[in-house]
Amino acid sequence: xPFPKQVRLVEVSPRDGLQNEPSPIATATKxxxxxxxxxxxxxxxxxxxxxxxxWVPQMxxxxxxxxxxxxRPGVTYTALTPNLKGLEAALECGVEEVAVFGAxxxxxxxxxxxxxxxxxxxxxxxxxxRAKQAKVRVxxxxxxxxxxxxxxxxAPAKVADVSKALYEMGCYExxxxxxxxxxxxxxxxxxxxxxxxxxxxxxxxxxxxxTYGQALANLYAVLEEGISVIDSSVAGLGGCPYxxxxxxxxxxxxxxxxxxxxxxxxxxxxxxxxxxxxxxTQAIGRPNRSKVSVALAAK
Amino acid sequence: xPFPKQVRLVEVSPRDGLQNEPSPIATATKxxxxxxxxxxxxxxxxxxxxxxxxWVPQMxxxxxxxxxxxxRPGVTYTALTPNLKGLEAALECGVEEVAVFGAxxxxxxxxxxxxxxxxxxxxxxxxxxRAKQAKVRVxxxxxxxxxxxxxxxxAPAKVADVSKALYEMGCYExxxxxxxxxxxxxxxxxxxxxxxxxxxxxxxxxxxxxTYGQALANLYAVLEEGISVIDSSVAGLGGCPYxxxxxxxxxxxxxxxxxxxxxxxxxxxxxxxxxxxxxxTQAIGRPNRSKVSVALAAK
Numbered sequence: 001x002p003f004p005k006q007v008r009l010v011e012v013s014p015r016d017g018l019q020n021e022p023s024p025i026a027t028a029t030k031x032x033x034x035x036x037x038x039x040x041x042x043x044x045x046x047x048x049x050x051x052x053x054x055w056v057p058q059m060x061x062x063x064x065x066x067x068x069x070x071x072r073p074g075v076t077y078t079a080l081t082p083n084l085k086g087l088e089a090a091l092e093c094g095v096e097e098v099a100v101f102g103a104x105x106x107x108x109x110x111x112x113x114x115x116x117x118x119x120x121x122x123x124x125x126x127x128x129x130r131a132k133q134a135k136v137r138v139x140x141x142x143x144x145x146x147x148x149x150x151x152x153x154x155a156p157a158k159v160a161d162v163s164k165a166l167y168e169m170g171c172y173e174x175x176x177x178x179x180x181x182x183x184x185x186x187x188x189x190x191x192x193x194x195x196x197x198x199x200x201x202x203x204x205x206x207x208x209x210x211t212y213g214q215a216l217a218n219l220y221a222v223l224e225e226g227i228s229v230i231d232s233s234v235a236g237l238g239g240c241p242y243x244x245x246x247x248x249x250x251x252x253x254x255x256x257x258x259x260x261x262x263x264x265x266x267x268x269x270x271x272x273x274x275x276x277x278x279x280x281t282q283a284i285g286r287p288n289r290s291k292v293s294v295a296l297a298a299k
Numbered sequence: 300x301p302f303p304k305q306v307r308l309v310e311v312s313p314r315d316g317l318q319n320e321p322s323p324i325a326t327a328t329k330x331x332x333x334x335x336x337x338x339x340x341x342x343x344x345x346x347x348x349x350x351x352x353x354w355v356p357q358m359x360x361x362x363x364x365x366x367x368x369x370x371r372p373g374v375t376y377t378a379l380t381p382n383l384k385g386l387e388a389a390l391e392c393g394v395e396e397v398a399v400f401g402a403x404x405x406x407x408x409x410x411x412x413x414x415x416x417x418x419x420x421x422x423x424x425x426x427x428x429r430a431k432q433a434k435v436r437v438x439x440x441x442x443x444x445x446x447x448x449x450x451x452x453x454a455p456a457k458v459a460d461v462s463k464a465l466y467e468m469g470c471y472e473x474x475x476x477x478x479x480x481x482x483x484x485x486x487x488x489x490x491x492x493x494x495x496x497x498x499x500x501x502x503x504x505x506x507x508x509x510t511y512g513q514a515l516a517n518l519y520a521v522l523e524e525g526i527s528v529i530d531s532s533v534a535g536l537g538g539c540p541y542x543x544x545x546x547x548x549x550x551x552x553x554x555x556x557x558x559x560x561x562x563x564x565x566x567x568x569x570x571x572x573x574x575x576x577x578x579x580t581q582a583i584g585r586p587n588r589s590k591v592s593v594a595l596a597a598k
Contacts, residue, residue, distance in 0.1 A: 181594070184560020185519050213553040213590030214560070216516040220484050243597035247590055254512040261483020261513070291512030291546055295480070298542035 004228035006265045008044060009252060010175070010205060011037050013280070014065070015046040015080060016249055017237030019058050025284055027061045031068050033280050037234060038072045040272035042252075046099070048079045050086030066093035078139065082113070087127050091134050098131060099175075100124045101141035102166060104159040105148035108179070112143070121165050128170040140171030141207065145191055146183030146218075149242040156194035164198040173203050175231055178218070180242050181211025185221035192222045205229035208250055210289075211240045215250035216258055223262070230255055235277035236289025251290035253277055271296070303527035305564045307343060308551060309474070309504060310336050312579070313364070314345040314379060315548055316536030318357050324583055326360045330367050332579050336533065337371045339571035341551075345398070347378040349385030365392035377438065381412070386426050390433050397430060398474075399423045400440035401465060403458040404447035407478070411442070420464050427469040439470030440506065444490055445482030445517075448541040455493035463497040472502050474530055477517070479541050480510025484520035491521045504528035507549055509588075510539045514549035515557055522561070529554055534576030535588025550589035552576055570595070 014034050018025055034047050047069065053060035062079060069077055081087040081098040090098055102120050103109040109117045124140075131138045144151075145159045163174045176195065178188070188208070195204060206227050208215040219230060233249035240248045253274050259266050274293040281288040288294055313333050317324055333346055346368065352359035361378060368376055380386040380397040389397055401419050402408040408416045423439075430437045443450075444458045462473045475494065477487070487507070494503060505526050507514040518529060532548035539547045552573050558565050573592040580587040587593055 184557055186561050210590065211594045212556055213515060213550070214557060216512060217519040217557060220516040220519060240594070240597075243594045246594040246597045251512070257511055258483055258513060258516060262485050291509065295510045295539070295542045295545040298539075298545045 002226060003223055003262060003264060004226060006228065007223070007259055008229045009042055009255065009266055009268060010044045010046065010229060010231040011042045011234065011252060012046045012207075012231050012249060013037070013233040013235070013237045013252070015049050015059070017233040019049060019056050020239060020241055021058050021284065025058065027064045027068060029283055030061070030065050031070075033276070034065075034077070035070055036276040036279065037273075038075045040276055041266070041268035042273075043074055043267065044076045045078070046080070047077045050079055050081045050090045063089065063093055066090065066095055081127060083123060084126050084130060087130055091136065095136065097137045097139065099139040099141060100127055100166070100171070101143060102162050103143045104154050104162050105144040105151045107150035108144045108148045111150060117162060121162070121169070124166070125169060132170060138171050140166030140174045141177055142166065142174060143177045143179040145176045146178040146187055147180055149180050156191045159191055160195045160198055163195045167199045167203065173205055173229065174199060175205040175207045175229075177207040177231075178209055178215075180240060181209030181215065181247065183208065183218050184214055185217050188218040189221045189225055192225050192227060196225070201226040202228060205231055207231035209240060210236065210247045210250045211243055213247075216254060219250070219255065219258065223264070234273060234290070235281045235286070235293060237280065237286065247289055251277070251292070253290040253292040257292045301525060302522055302561060302563060303525060305527065306522070306558055307528045308341055308554065308565055308567060309343045309345065309528060309530040310341045310533065310551060311345045311506075311530050311548060312336070312532040312534070312536045312551070314348050314358070316532040318348060318355050319538060319540055320357050320583065324357065326363045326367060328579075328582055329360070329364050330369075332575070333364075333376070334369055334371075335575040335578065336572075337374045339575055340565070340567035341572075342373055342566065343375045344377070345379070346376045349378055349380045349389045362388065362392055365389065365394055380426060382422060383425050383429060386429055390435065394435065396436045396438065398438040398440060399426055399465070399470070400442060401461050402442045403453050403461050404443040404450045406449035407443045407447045410449060416461060420461070420468070423465070424468060431469060437470050439465030439473045440476055441465065441473060442476045442478040444475045445477040445486055446479055448479050455490045458490055459494045459497055462494045466498045466502065472504055472528065473498060474504040474506045474528075476506040476530075477508055477514075479539060480508030480514065480546065482507065482517050483513055484516050487517040488520045488524055491524050491526060495524070500525040501527060504530055506530035508539060509535065509546045509549045510542060512546075515553060518549070518554065518557065522563070533572060533589070534580045534585070534592060536579065536585065546588055550576070550591070552589040552591040556591045
């Protein structure tokens with residue numbers, strides 16, 4: 001089994017982890033979270049989302065977040081930009097990388113972003129063009145890669161099609177999202193294997209949710225396939241909007257513990273990361289969903 | 300990867316899951332739990348422990364539990380019997396199978412059962428002898444197979460030694476316990492591989508705790524090795540006495556979900572199992588630690 005020697009963690013807590021929080025979180029708290037994550041050794045942080053505050057009120061301070069950052073060398077701070085308007089605003093804030101998000105499920109695309117998968121891809125084209133012009137890299141997300149809350153099972157070929165379209169459009173990396181956390185390891189392996197026929201394994205990331213408790217097993221399975229980029233959220237911040245009260249993002253601390261155990265380097269200080277999880281969950285009054293963090297604190 | 304076609308779940312909630320509960324749980328509740336588990340398709344249930352009530356007050360009603368059972372055909376109801384006195388009492392209750400437990404760690408053996416590993420093995424010999432005479436099968440447990448709260452790392456060879464001793468003494472199956480849930484997949488694989496040099500893989504069981512969130516990943520890894528018996532506890536009942544407030548046993552529902560996804564048969568009805576977890580956690584006022592159960596309920 002050729003496990004990767006190193007894995008890069010993409011920390012999504014400031015965006016994916018916080019975006020559904022009903023009460024406004026102070027910009028200063030978000031900035032402190034981002035800086036603590038960087039201090040713990042995270043090198044890639046999704047800091048904000050340039051969507052309309054009408055849709056995601058919690059991300060309304062995206063400009064303040066992106067311009068208020070203390071940029072540490074070697075750390076990439078990125079933002080979601082679903083359309084050209086969002087990208088222009090992000091560029092004004094000096095963003096050096098952005099992300100767009102498509103879905104592998106027609107029904108999800110319609111319900112989530114009000115357009116078909118094909119329409120969403122067409123909408124990203126000018127975003128990719130403008131980003132290229134501005135020398136800003138673009139990451140692509142694909143949601144529902146292992147199941148959809150409306151359609152159920154999703155064929156790996158469908159995931160491969162959307163991923164390939166994003167990659168060919170110019171996304172330098174495609175993050176494969178099990179948005180509702182329903183996947184299991186063999187399904188995850190098959191999906192990644194199918195997608196990697198069109199896109200080099202090194203250009204793929206696993207973004208697995210832990211709704212059904214399977215995320216770490218699925219990550220282990222795709223590490224066996226050669227995946228070397230993993231999206232996660234400190235303290236498992238971010239629930240599942242399709243199953244209220246259930247878990248969402250896999251906890252970064254638990255991923256780092258797994259990788260440490262496998263002898264895979266991350267450059268991350270697990271104790272500092274766990275402290276960050278303890279701090280932010282106390283700051284916003286949420287349960288800490290990292291089992292590693294709870295176990296370390298209870299020892 | 301030659302995954303097993305079928306996996307047998309050993310449900311430990313009535314014993315391992317409840318034994319540390321501080322308030323007495325009614326015998327009737329325990330009996331209902333056991334019967335609901337059997338009705339959900341569990342074929343092997345650890346129902347009680349014949350230890351001194353001085354040590355484990357929650358198991359003081361072991362006679363009432365073992366004689367009060369509604370025995371369903373095809374279901375094995377077993378009990379822990381750490382010594383000859385416990386075995387005799389269990390035999391009087393008509394038990395058809397019992398279990399003994401050793402440790403792979405000297406320090407743990409001393410602190411947990413007040414004797415060395417060698418002494419504990421010597422103590423089991425008359426138990427095995429008497430059980431054989433009574434035509435009662437004996438299962439062996441080994442604790443701390445992936446780490447010890449006092450010694451830290453445990454060499455796979457040490458686990459293999461104790462396992463082999465129990466197997467040669469007459470235990471028909473040896474359950475390998477990651478008592479403090481610190482293991483990760485490659486360590487689990489290596490340990491199982493080492494133990495299986497002396498004992499056929501089909502005679503080994505994985506008893507993994509989820510304290511650090513790694514249990515399902517570890518189970519997936521040892522399923523790849525050919526393990527086909529898994530110990531688990533409905534709703535993840537049973538905490539970790541070495542890290543208060545942290546998780547203990549892996550949740551049976553999450554294991555069944557994993558196995559279903561891998562196409563491995565268990566004969567278990569996941570919805571009935573989840574209902575049982577919901578019922579018992581409400582009955583004893585504990586959080587439901589099965590993510591599958593929480594997700595199903597939240598949908």
